[in-house]
Amino acid sequence: MTTYKISKDKMNELLTSIKGYDVYVPTEMGDKFQFRVMKDAGDAKLGYSQSAKPPKDVIFPQNEVLMNYKIQPNGFDVENSLDHIGKFVIFGIRNCDARALKYLDTQMLNGKYVDPYYAKRRENTTVVGLACNSPLYNCFCRSVGAGPHHKEGHDVHLTELDDGYLVEVITDKGKELLANSMSLLAGSSDADTSKQAELKQACEAKFVRKIDVKGNDKRMLDIFESDYWRDVSDGCIGCGICTLLCPTCFCFDIQDIGSRKEGQRVRVWDSCQYPEYTMHASSHNPRPGKKERQRQRFFHKYVYSYKNNQMLGCVGCGRCINQCPTQIDIIDVIEGVKNVKEGSE
Amino acid sequence: MSAKNDQLRKIARTLLAEGKVKYFLGNVRGADGFSSKPTTARTPEEANEFVWDPSCVNNMASYLHEDKKRVLKRGEEPDTRPIGIFVKGCDSRSVALNIQEHIFEREQIYIVGATCEGVVDVPKLKKAWMKRGLPVAATNTLQLSINGDEVIASFDGKQEKFAKDDVIMQRCKVCRYPNPVIYDELIGEQVEPKPDAYPDLEEMEAMSPAERWAFWTEQFSTCVRCLACRNVCPACYCRECSVQRSNPAFGPRTTPTEKMAKAQFSNKTPTMEDNFNFHMSRMYHMTGRCTNCGECNRVCPVGIPLRLLTRKMDKDVRETYDHESGLDTEPKNLLAEYDDDDPEGGFL
Numbered sequence: 023m024t025t026y027k028i029s030k031d032k033m034n035e036l037l038t039s040i041k042g043y044d045v046y047v048p049t050e051m052g053d054k055f056q057f058r059v060m061k062d063a064g065d066a067k068l069g070y071s072q073s074a075k076p077p078k079d080v081i082f083p084q085n086e087v088l089m090n091y092k093i094q095p096n097g098f099d100v101e102n103s104l105d106h107i108g109k110f111v112i113f114g115i116r117n118c119d120a121r122a123l124k125y126l127d128t129q130m131l132n133g134k135y136v137d138p139y140y141a142k143r144r145e146n147t148t149v150v151g152l153a154c155n156s157p158l159y160n161c162f163c164r165s166v167g168a169g170p171h172h173k174e175g176h177d178v179h180l181t182e183l184d185d186g187y188l189v190e191v192i193t194d195k196g197k198e199l200l201a202n203s204m205s206l207l208a209g210s211s212d213a214d215t216s217k218q219a220e221l222k223q224a225c226e227a228k229f230v231r232k233i234d235v236k237g238n239d240k241r242m243l244d245i246f247e248s249d250y251w252r253d254v255s256d257g258c259i260g261c262g263i264c265t266l267l268c269p270t271c272f273c274f275d276i277q278d279i280g281s282r283k284e285g286q287r288v289r290v291w292d293s294c295q296y297p298e299y300t301m302h303a304s305s306h307n308p309r310p311g312k313k314e315r316q317r318q319r320f321f322h323k324y325v326y327s328y329k330n331n332q333m334l335g336c337v338g339c340g341r342c343i344n345q346c347p348t349q350i351d352i353i354d355v356i357e358g359v360k361n362v363k364e365g366s367e
Numbered sequence: 368m369s370a371k372n373d374q375l376r377k378i379a380r381t382l383l384a385e386g387k388v389k390y391f392l393g394n395v396r397g398a399d400g401f402s403s404k405p406t407t408a409r410t411p412e413e414a415n416e417f418v419w420d421p422s423c424v425n426n427m428a429s430y431l432h433e434d435k436k437r438v439l440k441r442g443e444e445p446d447t448r449p450i451g452i453f454v455k456g457c458d459s460r461s462v463a464l465n466i467q468e469h470i471f472e473r474e475q476i477y478i479v480g481a482t483c484e485g486v487v488d489v490p491k492l493k494k495a496w497m498k499r500g501l502p503v504a505a506t507n508t509l510q511l512s513i514n515g516d517e518v519i520a521s522f523d524g525k526q527e528k529f530a531k532d533d534v535i536m537q538r539c540k541v542c543r544y545p546n547p548v549i550y551d552e553l554i555g556e557q558v559e560p561k562p563d564a565y566p567d568l569e570e571m572e573a574m575s576p577a578e579r580w581a582f583w584t585e586q587f588s589t590c591v592r593c594l595a596c597r598n599v600c601p602a603c604y605c606r607e608c609s610v611q612r613s614n615p616a617f618g619p620r621t622t623p624t625e626k627m628a629k630a631q632f633s634n635k636t637p638t639m640e641d642n643f644n645f646h647m648s649r650m651y652h653m654t655g656r657c658t659n660c661g662e663c664n665r666v667c668p669v670g671i672p673l674r675l676l677t678r679k680m681d682k683d684v685r686e687t688y689d690h691e692s693g694l695d696t697e698p699k700n701l702l703a704e705y706d707d708d709d710p711e712g713g714f715l
Contacts, residue, residue, distance in 0.1 A: 051589065051669075051670070052670045052672075053670060054669065054670045056589060056669070074589075074668060074669050074670070075589070075591065075668075075669065084591065084637055085636045085637050085638055159399065159493065159497070159503060160399065230503050253406075256405070256406045256407045257404050257405035257406055257425075257430075259429060259595065259598040259599050259666075260598055261593050261594055261595030261598040261599070261666065262593045262594065262595075263593045263595050263666075263668045266591045266592075266593045266668075267591070267593075267668055275635060277634060277635055277636060279634050279636060288636050290635050290636050290637070291591075293593075296611065298611060310438065311437070343399075344490075345668040347425075347595055347599055347662075347665065347666035348404060348405050348425060349397035349398070349399070349402045349403070349404040349405075350404075351397065351398040351399070353398070354398040
């Protein structure tokens with residue numbers, strides 16, 4: 023790992039000097055932030071708090087055309103979109119979202135079946151992380167294994183200092199990305215590194231909410247049938263915001279769209295919060311109500327993921343809490359499990 | 368604890384204790400201290416948690432439909448007692464609309480109405496709170512109230528005042544129905560309605576068609592089609608929605624009859640085309656029915672200003688047909704009524 027420093031006014035130059043990639047940067051939209059392809063370096067708002075939608079859709083797009091097909095008089099043409107995947111940079115991702123990409127890897131790249139579309143995009147993506155100096159009220163990444171200054175999953179790690187950014191090049195991919203921009207970077211001093219440590223400490227002190235997950239998975243299994251799950255999901259309207267905006271949710275559906283002659287096979291995100299998600303062909307639905315559907319969300323993140331991958335399916339970004347229209351609060355729900363007076367103790 | 372809270376709790380407690388309602392829909396304090404959270408009270412004890420203060424943004428009328436959609440277990444007798452519900456002025460119009468459209472009969476709902484001086488935009492309040500550097504932990508004891516032009520937050524025996532215009536919902540600034548239009552019991556004094564005007568639409572109406580197209584293209588480009596706007600809508604109650612079907616995609620062997628039976632106006636894919644399709648279909652279904660509670664605008668996770676569309680629709684319907692929905696319980700529907708004396712001989 024090599025450490026450099028870049029002054030703040032040169033940041034835009036650095037962004038412009040990245041060639042051959044689609045550079046996704048946090049941009050301002052209304053009163054929210056969104057990761058979008060950079061058209062002009064001035065659009066990048068690196069002082070952002072959190073993007074409304076996590077940048078996982080660079081690697082796992084919500085709407086991904088898998089192939090185009092066309093029926094010809096003698097056979098048919100199939101064009102696999104795998105051949106057209108370009109190169110991407112996610113510039114300024116927070117550690118919570120970067121860690122979520124590592125979680126997605128366990129689902130998409132591990133085991134017998136590797137998802138070729140995901141694999142190719144992942145391979146072609148360079149992740150430039152940006153340390154978080156002011157967590158939001160509902161952030162709890164420190165309780166679930168991530169952290170505001172963690173570098174897990176980053177190819178390059180940036181830390182905003184008073185007079186510039188500390189640039190840590192972690193992987194070869196990161197080196198390659200910055201190859202053209204080396205002239206903009208200067209060496210860093212010990213004072214910068216100690217300032218970084220200071221910022222880290224100051225940021226960690228700012229966290230308000232936390233969650234204690236120890237032993238919760240067993241307790242949750244104990245009270246699987248409890249009315250507790252009905253009570254916590256009373257206000258749910260079944261919209262699926264919590265899953266669609268979750269950086270670790272990965273469920274999808276495959277749709278064929280088109281006419282008799284030509285069309286596309288498309289992969290779209292799906293959500294366990296929709297009744298159609300578990301509907302059987304017989305019309306029986308094993309998760310008939312919001313109680314069962316919300317319970318599934320909590321269990322997948324805090325029980326099953328841990329059991330299968332030894333990694334929680336939650337990175338503590340707090341989006342599902344901030345954006346829930348009816349204030350369902352995952353911290354409260356998981357913490358509340360300890361107070362349920364049923365099941366075997 | 369404020370008098371309004373006590374009044375609501377007392378009413379709900381009594382109704383549940385006497386078994387006059389099967390359950391009661393209301394708000395309790397959310398975990399972050401600022402917001403309130405919709406809930407269902409099934410016992411008098413649960414009703415003791417209810418709050419009625421300016422944080423109660425949720426339109427509880429959206430939760431009425433669940434009663435219709437719930438499938439009874441084998442051998443289970445339907446509970447015919449009414450549902451208790453807490454409504455503000457705007458929400459009461461949504462309940463009235465449901466009665467107008469015969470989704471519920473009047474006696475199936477026990478309405479506890481409250482006059483309302485406005486509700487706070489919680490994210491805005493949170494931002495203002497953080498900006499002033501106020502203690503975050505203090506929100507556990509936070510109490511909100513509105514006094515004239517100020518929103519007063521009291522915590523730990525201290526008081527903090529915010530300008531009402533800075534922290535209340537945009538929808539409350541143009542609210543013409545702060546007092547419930549129907550109710551069985553009423554909490555609070557009558558509140559003066561805001562003047563009948565549409566200042567919020569001026570900007571959009573001044574745009575040229577090309578500008579307007581560009582504006583909405585950008586807005587809809589971020590839609591994730593979570594369908595929260597549809598789910599939260601008190602006027603959306605179909606059992607199965609045409610934009611979200613579980614039937615398999617059409618193949619080359621799908622017959623025209625099958626296609627007709629399974630009409631799907633927009634695909635699941637959140638492309639620009641489908642996003643426009645979905646939002647416009649929804650707006651068409653709302654014409655003359657939307658009561659402008661503004662919930663779709665509030666819940667949108669990516670901040671699409673849907674209320675500009677619903678307000679514009681409201682304005683056009685009033686100007687063209689002099690119609691407003693959800694003002695009383697008499698069956699009245701702009702686009703589903705036929706009059707024999709209609710000057711346009713028509714389609715019937």
